Amino acid sequence: MILRNMIRLILLLLMSIISSTSFADDYIQVDASGNYTCGVKTDGSVVCWGDNRNGQAIPPEGSFTQVSGVGGNHACGVKTDGSVVCWGDNSDGQATPPEGSFTQVSAGGFFTCGLKTDSSVACWGRNEYGKPTPSSGGFTQVSVGSYHTCGVKTDGSVVCWGYNNYGKATPPEGSFTQVSAGYNYTCGVKTDGSMVCWGNYNEAIILEGSFTQISVSAGGNYICGVKTDSSVACSGSNYTPPEGSFTQVSTGDNHVCGVKTDSSVVCWGGYNTYGQATPPSVGFAHPLGSFIQVSAGDNHACGVKTDSSVACWGDNYYDQAAPLSGSFTQVSAGSFFTCGVKTDGSVACWGNNNFGTPPAGSFTQVSAGYSHTCGIKTDGSVACWGNNYYDQATPPEGSFTQVSAGYDHTCGVKIDGSVACWGGYDYGSPPEGSFTQVSVGGFFTCGVKTDGSVACWGDNSNGQATPPTGNFTQVSAGYSHACGVKTDSTVACWGDNYSGKATPPDPPKSSFIQVSAGENHTCGIKTDGNLVCWGWHVSNLWIDGTVAPLEFATIMLNGTRFSLPTLSAVSALTTTDLLPNIKFAGGISVKGGTFVKSGTLQGFTGNPVVIAGSLQVDPSQVGQTAEIIVLGVSRPTETWYMMDNTRPLVWDGNFAMLTVRQMQVALRTIQPIILYEGELVTTGQLSIYFGYRLLNDEQIIYANESIDVTTE
Template identity: 25%
Template sequence: MLGKRISLAVLISIIAVISVNSVFAQKENSAISTSKAVIGDLNGDFKFDSIDCALMKMYLLGMIKSFEVEDELYAADVNGDTLINSVDFAYMKKMLLGMITEFPKKSMEGFVQVACGEYHTIALKKDGTVWTWGYNSYGQLGLGEAGEIERIPKKIEGLEDVIKVAAGSRHSLALKKDGTVWAWGYNYYGQLGDESNIRRNTPVQVKGLTGVKDIDAGDFFSVALRDDGTVWGWGYNYKGQIGCGTGINSNVPLQTVGVSNITQISAGDEHVLALDKDKNVWGWGAGDKGQLGNGTAASFLRIPEKLSSFTEVKSVKAGTMVSAAIKEDGTLWIWGDNTYGIMGNSRNINSSPVQRKDISGIKAVELNQYCAAALKNDGTVWTWGKNINGILGLGTALDSQIPSVVSGTGDVEVISCGKTHMAIIKSDGTLWTWGYNIYGQLGNGNVDYITEPVTINGISNISKISCGGKHVLAIDENKTLWAWGNNDYLQLIDDVGLSAESGSNDYCIPFAVKSEKDVKDIVAAFNRTLVVYEDEEVWIYAAKNTVAGDEQSVYLPYKIEGLEGVTDVSVGKNHILALKDDGYVYSAGNSYWGQLGDGSQTHHNSYSETFNLTKAKGLTNIVAVAAGSEHSVALKNDGTVWTWGSNQFGELAHGNDTFSLEPMQAEGLENICAISAGNNYNLALKEDGTVWAWGDNTYGQLGNGSTYKTNVPVQVDGLENIVKIIAGRDSSFAITKDGDVWAWGKNNCGQLGDGTTQNRLTPVKIDAFKGCKSIVSGMDFTMVLMNDGTVIGVGSNVSGVMTLGFSDRSFIPIEVKIK
């Protein structure tokens, strides 16, 4: 190996550094040896224990360059993102402490079947759960909501004991082991079979269909094979896809006539193939390209017809205007549309089966209009045809009329071909995809098309982000807290422990924060972090008494008592505001300018084991709070705004520059539905969709075309139909009901996302942020949470907040790799 040997003394010292205690020892004793590679095994002893955790720490500190195992990427990349970094180390420590029972990479293995729709993908795991990703405009992912593209796999909750899945153009099917069929997605033609034509975003049971052993989905219709050998169909039927003798659509299953003793079915775009117990092939539906194999190119057949003189067939496959069969001897036969040379001859249409003689030993075949894919008995995958968007998986964009092997295959067990992409499952249960990806159908987290297989990892969506001065926090869908950026004050709730030994307090790579409780909400502000847990406990983290504003060198966290029922929290430079469900506002920290709002300048920062709270004076029926640098803002349920604290920039909107020790109503603001506080200025959103601003305007953050401060609210120029506002440090953002994003104010590092470093005195539209879920702003940088759960950042890379790995800035929004 390239890595150098390490001494026992060094190893012991490293173990000591990471505090391998009795808990670790107990985990070691339970480690199970095995003869195959183990995730987390870095020293080659076929088990994961504290020694491996120590080796990972040494690797991250630069003490070693590699590990004593042959496949170190498989072993060390425990979260499955193809990187070896502090995130993997954090997961290793969680495993040793018993906080998790398996690594994230493991959770995305165990697939047994995959089905590719037009722009979406469905995968079945051996535990009977179903995972989906890709295009979701019609609810075809079954996740409860339609519209949002999912770029990574998500589990369909409540759908269990599934033994097979099928993907139509815009709908999906699942067969349970009890013989019932479930459907979801597009239903205009009744293809869900639930006696309606209503789109379903979650699985519904197909009516009156039991004892089913096989299913498949065409473009806009569905078919099922029952235990008694009968075939049933429903949905679009103009060309006779149901095989019931008519061309009338049906939203309930109807029996296909004229066939019995069927053992296998396959649905193409608009036709169906069936194999009977005597190994004969039957076809019905569309036949205009010869795809029924009956020697003609008839428009359609509404009653099944047997292919004459074509026997000893092992399996059949219907594609897009093309069909295929594998005979018992492993030979491959294809018929139908031959525009792109799938059959290996020069005829545009072949209405009878044609043997593809240059490939044999076939186990399974998949087809679409442009290409074919064959799985051989040796586990290799071979593709040929037109190579649109790299669908052949050959690493190029060139067409291939001759079957060519897809690199990296050899242990494949399952293949599936959609209209634009392909998927395979290997013998180890991992799932690989390639091809067109504009709708995220490859499940690899982006939208770039791929010309060769890539594995699907266990990335989880981010549900919320928050920016401090130089650090960032994020909560994922599993309620795990992630942190990165500056850690001078230990505001990252450091679990990895690298900063003291590496000489750097900056984390350019996000890491998972150790916690025994699920995280409900986060607030990152200046140089500290506030966390609200699911049990409603509120904790503040920092290394100095920064909330109090002094230099007391003590390590927090401190629990804030008395905040049960907290509904909103906001953190200023040296104070905290908390809103409880009783409508009252509670505060703590520095009150030099009266920002605590209790009528005094008494600080409430006496730390023991808890945090000392006070109550803002005279405020009731509050629905939202916002803390600026040294001032405070509250919104009442009657639409009025109340402010207190520092007022040197007019940020209280009282018509003067006098600070206030207790809340007073802001002038000129009525029918307000949202507030946001920046450094020394504020934004307010009216019910009519207009935005109003007041306070400091040095960088144009008020958006009224000037740089003059104002102590009364002014309307932001040119904005209407706004539904969300964000006041950053000195940069402002607004989101319209159509998802458009507008930005203005400070832009010295490109933090507005408009590709320049020019301050904007009036709002400019930011196309890169369109369709985002939320925006947060730090010290000259901006983080944007997109609807698909990805995070993009722009501006300064101070302390590595952009995860670029160097201290620089980006004028163009880039994706932030959370995991």
């Protein structure tokens, strides 16, 4: 498991360390959370982008006046009728607002508070620190931090309640116009426009000048504010704001977004791993011309152009992005290979040839999966070739109109509209009813029914099998997310939103005829024939149709290649017969700096890190299936941890119970890996080891030299 999740995170690297990115659209307010962002547009609709693991980036429909998502896993908004609605994580009741009329809402980590029209404050959610127990009296504004809340009263004074470590809930006297509660400190704007802070903060973050509004990062150690001349000032070298006039600014854990006076949104600083700093008004237009059909694979994509030729881009290690010449009617990008239907009905494939050769005959459609391919022949029968370990390449008899090959199972639509599936583990049975189209993802499947609704079944760990309501004309299931074209030609996406792959371009700006969801990115064809892609930093997927080759001991961050220190020792757990060509490299980068083997942090707050690795495998191992493993030991406690795809877990040393970072990855000669990204909420020394386990013989190969970080 570790290996596949790791390589996913590798790809997320490409979306890290952003500069300023502007989004030409009309907004009245924006709120930057830990790993996602939401904004209220001038038409009252709410748009969210970034991390969607708890559904926090899928807002409900309706007209809003304000939105808040500081908590990181849920968001709330005030509608034009005064009611509050919330979405996302509701494990502590933080997304279950009370009835009543509100003017403002503030969402924290595990609780939420709102300002009612009668000037009272109501709070809901977890109450271990008295957070939902506001002070009595009238308020004009409220702000929820990580474990405390502060509000400005009608007389201008500030009151705070909740957890009071470092005195962050003990405000000074004076008259205030606005307050912002962070993680370990709080800041406010006084009536004379000056800024004052209390709690555990560095004096260097205090900004000079006169302000109309400020925002304290809930997780980081920096502040941004709008000055009386409409410019924005921020503390911290990584958060230098762009020039221009602003009406409002909001700080996330490691990124900032602001609304300019022309109603556009601009974001800057920190990290963009989840696409939280790339709102949906921005897509990446493909430079290769006009298309009629597109298919997104694991880390490459191909499309049929209006002249019937095929163009490909992205990972080309196996020549999967080097299409054959000729005229095509349809193309399908798989994992490390691509297949297409030519105008004469034959099927041609290119890339890794370990997955079989297409049979002779005339086809109307082809679908390339992870290691097998299936196609519809002109007589309606299905033919499959390639890996058949799970019988995924053994189709049933009958006449079909469409087929879709996934990771290790296949589904097809029969001429009577029913769906038949074969191969793989039990990923659920297709529902009854009549379908027009089906799409198989990693371990789930979605289909469009004849009434236009979308039904999904199988793995739903990221919400990928919970489609939105509405009428669709087409759906595409990726590895852990899905996207579909609605009858109004807009695109809706759901499920895993790592790297922003489930955040399509803004609907009012984008009308689509077809969409294709891959493993780490998504591509769609607009009604004008132009191709737009989003997700794993797609601006790095092509440079005039090509992609920069991978090099050992390097990692790509947002288009910039960084060098990694070489790790000298290579070991194997289950064998002494080490292959000579295996190499490891890795290091830690703080705030976008150079990667080093050993780093020291002066406090974890405000010090985002990227810990990355690179491995070179032996040629005999290329194409083998493996898992990426990441282990860490914390000193002086000597506690061992294992990393899954989201967080560290305590490990007792039992390899039979080892959780992996990424699973079932076909090894390439050079394998870049993101080991960890974000802030290290720990003290002392942490030593990180990584390696891979070959599934054919359970051999574990790892770097015996660690990457070390000390937090003081």
